Amino acid sequence: MSCGALFDCRNTLAMSAGRLVACLGVDDLIIVETPDAILVAHKSKTQDVKKIVDHLKREGRSEGQLHRKVFRPRGSYDGVDVGERFLVKRIIVTPGASLSLQMHYHRAEHWIVVRGTAKVTRGDTSYLVSENESTFIPLGTHHRLENPGHLPLEMIEVQSGSYLGEDDIVRFDDNYGR
Numbered sequence: 001m002s003c004g005a006l007f008d009c010r011n012t013l014a015m016s017a018g019r020l021v022a023c024l025g026v027d028d029l030i031i032v033e034t035p036d037a038i039l040v041a042h043k044s045k046t047q048d049v050k051k052i053v054d055h056l057k058r059e060g061r062s063e064g065q066l067h068r069k070v071f072r073p074r075g076s077y078d079g080v081d082v083g084e085r086f087l088v089k090r091i092i093v094t095p096g097a098s099l100s101l102q103m104h105y106h107r108a109e110h111w112i113v114v115r116g117t118a119k120v121t122r123g124d125t126s127y128l129v130s131e132n133e134s135t136f137i138p139l140g141t142h143h144r145l146e147n148p149g150h151l152p153l154e155m156i157e158v159q160s161g162s163y164l165g166e167d168d169i170v171r172f173d174d175n176y177g178r
Contacts (some may be wrong), residue, residue: 004031011043035068035078073176074099075152087164091145093118093153098146100174107161107168109137111145116153119146142172 004014004021009029014021016033023031028043039049056063069078074097081088093099093116101121111118112134120127120135121144128148129135137143139161147153 004033037063073097075147077157080156082164085160085162085164087159089157089159091153091155091157093145093147093155095147095150095152098175099144100169100171100176101142101144102169102171102174103140103142104161104168105140105170106163107159108139109143110158110160111135111137112156112158114154114156116147116151116155117149118153118155119148120144121146144173 004016004023006012006014006023008025009023010027012023012026012029012031014023014029014031017035019033021031021033021038023029030039030041030043030046032039039052041049069076075092075094077092078090079087080090098119111120111129113129113131115131117131118129118135120129121142122135122137123141123143127135145155
């Protein structure tokens with residue numbers, strides 16, 4: 001995290017995971033910017049952050065339960081954009097790791113390899129997808145993503161369909177016991 005740009009401020013902390021946070025003429029504030037949210041709090045109230053999280057959960061807001069960037073044993077994913085019938089993720093798969101053999105009832109997936117090489121299993125066939133190449137996983141198709149290389153696999157996944165929740169994953173084989 002980096003500090004923000006502070007001008008004529010006293011007893012103020014501004015931290016950012018990405019965007020510039022600029023403060024002018026404020027006193028006794030804590031400002032933290034992350035990919036999930038921005039917190040602005042008076043220094044004397046920082047111990048009450050749990051009240052905000054509880055409120056978000058009661059309101060059914062995803063920010064109260066999920067983070068934009070999610071770490072898994074096989075790598076991570078970052079929710080880049082979301083709409084009514086699409087979701088875009090940046091996925092990193094560690095060398096030698098694989099995702100579960102799975103399918104989805106309500107969504108299809110487009111995978112674009114940005115860096116590295118992916119081994120894709122789609123139905124009964126397996127094939128390699130290299131940098132600047134893509135593949136399509138139709139709705140209802142058994143599939144698996146693997147990183148057979150020695151470097152992290154970086155890819156963009158575009159999900160499209162009538163329902164995009166993480167609970168629309170039917171796992172048939174999973175190295176992580178889910």
